[in-house]
Each structure stands twice: as structure tokens, then as C-alpha cells.
Amino acid sequence: MLFHEIYGCYYNAVAEILHQAVNGDLTEKGMQKIVSEKAFSESFLTVVPSLKDEKWQLLKKDLSTPIKHEPSMPLTDLQKRWLKAISLDPRVKLFDADFSFLDGVEPLFTSDDYFVFDKYNDGDDFENENYINVFRTLMFAMRNKKKTKIGYHGAKGTFRIFVGDPYKMEYSEKDDKFRVLIRSCRNGPMLRVDGIESVTIIGDAFADNTREVLESTEHITLELLDHRNALERVMLHFAHFKKEAEKIGGERYRIKIFYDSSDETELVIRVLSFGPFVEVTEPQNFRNLIIERLERQKNIQNKEL
């Protein structure tokens, strides 16, 4: 069973509280802090009184505990089976991970049990030795706050050297590709990992450790007519964006989608895929991008006639 209290955040919070109690470090303030960090926003209303009032008989009034050892729990079969399943994934080679402790464990699933039917066909080669080396060096640099020198092949075949501090790996499930986010890089904040020929650690990262966050600063507004299940399709399709939706009457809806400006072309294509079910109402420059493609299409059709 996956939905089980042993995986719940109340159990996690209580384990941490008992951990401190066993070591004699527990205070009432500390208990509140643990609950607010490990559980939900209203959990303190239940967890703290339940322990203090001895409903859960694990803690005494003086915050001492009859528990003698720091709480721990072995892995469940579900957790082992999941780990075994991911150990069989080709992407796992990117990580220097040893799963030999799972010998004899049945995987929860294998590649025969699922199929991603619309992933692009030119994903990164996760089993390529150079790719693995580059990935691991970037991860090392991130973990240890190092500055790197990167030899990079751009999309148009140009080769350049960049110096910067890697701070995040972004993975796209659709593209099946990694990109690395780099601070202080002249080429903008993001490089394709499969474009990186070499990466070398050249020193410590800049003292400024603030991470540039990719913010969705642009937005488009769509109007949608809910026919042929368009509403559900559109809302699910754009579910990963920050968005707001409202009903504007009958079967018409207005949806505001926030996106990063570097994804504009992709968003144009995605809006086009919904055909006449959605109309971009603003901003005008985005609407013009749709109009431009439709005009080109109309011209082609007129030529055919």
C-alpha cells in the first residue's frame, strides 16, 4: 500500500521530535519548529497537544521519552522495489550510484511495463561516456560550489569557451534532454549538456551564491470554447505553467498563462495545435505570431487553387 501513515509527515515529525528527546535536546519551541518544517500548516494543532497530553504515549510532560534509541525504520518492500526499478533506467548511469544492495529485489516496473509515446526521438545519449563525465563534473561543481571552464558546441555548430558557476540541472521530459543553468556565463544562463564537449573545474565559485531563478515573466490570454472536450485538453496540456482560468459565460473560458520569454516559439506551436478551440486575445504581438503563420498557410492554399 502506498497511501500509508508510515510515509506520512506526522510520523516524520514525531520521529524528529523523539530524535531530539532521546538526545535530551527537546524544547517546546523546538517541537513547534519541527512540526512546522516537517508537517502541514495546521499540524501543530494536533501533533503537539497529542504528545503533550499523552494521547500518543511517547513523550512525558517534562519532554523526556521512554524511547531509548534514535527512531529509525528500515526500507519497505515498496521503497526497495522502486529503487530497483530506477536502477534499471538508462539515465541512472549519470549518477555514480551503487544499487548492489538490491540484488534479488523485484523491480516495481521495468521498461516493458510503460511507454512514453510522444517523447522526442533525439534525446540525449545518457550512456555516452563523455556525456556522463560532463554531467558528473557539473554535478560536482554544483555540490561543491566550483567555477568551471566549459567547451561548448552551439546549436549552429560554433565552438566557444565559457567560464561560469553551474547551479542547476534542468531536465525536460518532452525533449529528454538536460540543460545546465550557469551563473556568470556570457551565453545566457543555460547550456545544453549534450553540447558540452569538456568541462574543467578551475576554482571556487563566486562568493555571490544567489541563484538566478527562471521566472515566467510573459503571459498570454486565451479564450476557449469548450467543445470536443477542449477545456480539459487545454487545461491539462498547459497544467505545468502558472495560470489562471475563469468562466466568461456559456461554454467560454478565459485562461491566462505565464511563460518564460525564451519559450515563445514553442508556445506559439502549442497554441496552434489546438486549432480553432482557442484564440489568443492578448498580447497583440503574440497574436500577430499566430496570424503570420495563418497568413502563410492561406497563401500556400491560394497558390494550390
Next chain:
Amino acid sequence: MAYTELIKNFERIRDYMREFYVYGFKSRDEYDKKSGRSYDNERRRIESYLAEYMGFRQSEKGKNVFLSIDSRSVSHNPLYSVLKSKSFTDGDITLHFILFDILHSPEVALSLSNITAKIDSEYLSSFSEPIVFDESTVRKKLKEYVELGLVQCRKEGKKVFYSRNADTDISNLCDVISFFSEAGLCGVVGSFLLDKFSSIEDCFSFKHHYITHALESEILYKVFDAISQKRTLTVTNTSRRTQNDRIEEIVPLKVLISVQNGRRYLAAYSISYKYYKVYRLDYLSDIVMGEVYSAFDEKREKFSLMQKNMWGVVCDERRPLEHIEFTVHIGKDEEHIYRRLLREKRCGTVERIDERTCRFSADVYDSSELNPWIRTFIGRIENIEYSNKLYENRFNMDLQDMYRLYGLGGENNALSRDLRLLL
């Protein structure tokens, strides 16, 4: 019943989460399936679990609640927290920590009576009103933990001895678990594992990441469990249109995943209907494992062959295959269009006709499934032909509607857009 933050049954909150996250424009009165109090309780719970992602908007019909999450900006799926909200009794949690304290290392092996006596004498006797656990309660809990893989029991003569299973050091697996808890299937299990780490440095972010799948985790787990044992499943499938529930017996064969439209499906052989069917995972509930199905391998092999003619998820072998082909113009400096066709095609072939033109063609179960993809080439489509003329007409009429929507004319004799979209 008084409000509690934790829940016993995940199904009800699953519906609300979906409504708040995927849609988010309904007011309290529009949740017609449930009572007002039920709405208030579920909204309060979700707010407690996901306060920082909740938004509110006042409309004419009342206050609308929505969940708005830019999945690119979060390293860990916030919706997993809902799967950490299972309720329990005072006895459950008390017994849990005491049992693992008694069985603190794999070397400690004790009988049931010994464990029960220790619980009383070493742990509970110092409380003013100690909870009383009888042997049957302790046995039941130990049995549950044996089934979960936490505890093992060993028989010696007539006596049964319990000990904890060996602990596993996963401290060097933080990155790999962190990545697959988002990019892998049933990722919430990875999230459970990450809870064991005292701190995690977030190194990953995810683009095109559909986090709503968290809500189907339990279903997916049961499906995989059945597939691995080659067993049938009895499922309740809720019709999207009628909202009617239908109970079916199926042989689960493969999970089909879309990373472009946010949906996940289960491809199965329906014993009830005697043909292959595909079910939306988010429409399934009340899954019960059945018997081992002797023809599992045969059915799965057949389905794998059918996949060669599936663009999306339609696999109705009772209807003939449909042919579709279209040609695309490649302008100067537009080689990326040709590469897009190669990269994005899921079946069929791409031919280079000449320097400026290429053709895609395929035979599929349902050619209308290609329409959204073909529309992404609008502005470059020179010719398009479907063997199913109904779909060809629909594609062309949709195009006319798009011209009209954006003020570019369109054919005059077409039906109104609103009417035709109903077709």
C-alpha cells in the same frame, strides 16, 4: 464528524485537488457532487497542505479557489504532500515508535509475548493512564509490518520471533533519488525516501513537468503490481461525459504516458468486452487485484504489434487502419523543420521529396489523433490527405475557422464555428 487534517480515504480529496489545480474557476456552489461542508473541509485541508500555492479570486458566483504552480520553479512536486496525509489512531503511532525501539537492531529477535510485556513494562507503565495493547493488537501490527517488508518473522518450534529487517544506507543516493522522484514513475516513493534525509540541496529543476500525476500514484502502483504478477484487475472506470461508473475486469498490459498533453493511460485487454482498450488513469478508481491471467504474454505481445500503428492511444483493432499523409514546405534556412518531422514523428515515415519539400505518411488506427501535431506546421502545409474524408473535412474546416478567428476571412459557406466544433 469533526474536522481533521489527515484523511482516511484519498479518493475524495483527489477529485478536489484535480479541480483546484487543473481548472480552478469553480465557486463553492458549483461543486454539485458534494455537500457544502465536504467542500469546506477539503478546501481547508488542501490549504493546510499547500498554502503557499493556493490562490483565491472573487467572481460573481462567489470565491474561486485555485492551485497555481509553475512546475519549472519547484524542485519537488508539492502535490506529493497530499500522499503523506493518511490518518491513524493514537495506538498506531504509539505502537509504531515503541515497536521499532524494542526491535532497534536486526539482531534483536523477540517473541510476541515478550514484545507485548516490554511495551507495558518498559514504555507505557510510566504514563498516568497507559494505553493497553493486548497480544492480538500487537500481532496485527507486526503482521502488517511484515507485509510492508519492515519486519520479519522466524519460526522456532512453536514460537515465532520477530526482528526488524536490516537497515540500508542510502545516504549516497540523494541525487539519484531526487532526480527520479520527479522524472521517474511513482515518484512519490522517491519523495518518501527523501524524507529520510536531514537536508537536501536541490540541484534539479524540470521543464514540461506534469505534477498532477502525483494524484494517480496509488492507482499506478497497483497497476504495476498487477502487471508484474501478470494478474487481472477489477477497476471502476468513470465516464468523463456521463459521470457514470462502470466496473470492468481487465488485463493490464502497459502504461502509456504523454509528456506533451499531461495524460496517462492504461492499455489493457478488457475481459468484459473482449477487446483491447485504453483507460485514462485519472478516471480509474477502486482497483482490486484478481487472478493470474494465463494468456498475459500473448496479449501483451499482440498489443506491442498494435503499437506500430498507434499515434496516440487509439488501438481499436475492429476498425480498418487509416492512411494519412501531408507535405510540408521547407523554406531557405529552415532545415529545422525537416529535423522537427524526424524528431517528433511517433510512427510512419518522413520522405525528402526535394530540397524544399518533404512528406510525412502513416497508417494508423485513428488519423484524427495527428491533427494537433499537424496544426503545429500551419504556415508550411502544402497538401494534406486523409483516407478518412470526414477527418480531412474537419481539418480543413478547422483551418477556415482559424482564419476567421484571426480576421483573415475563411470560406463563406462554412457553418458557424460554434456549431461545427460540436460535430
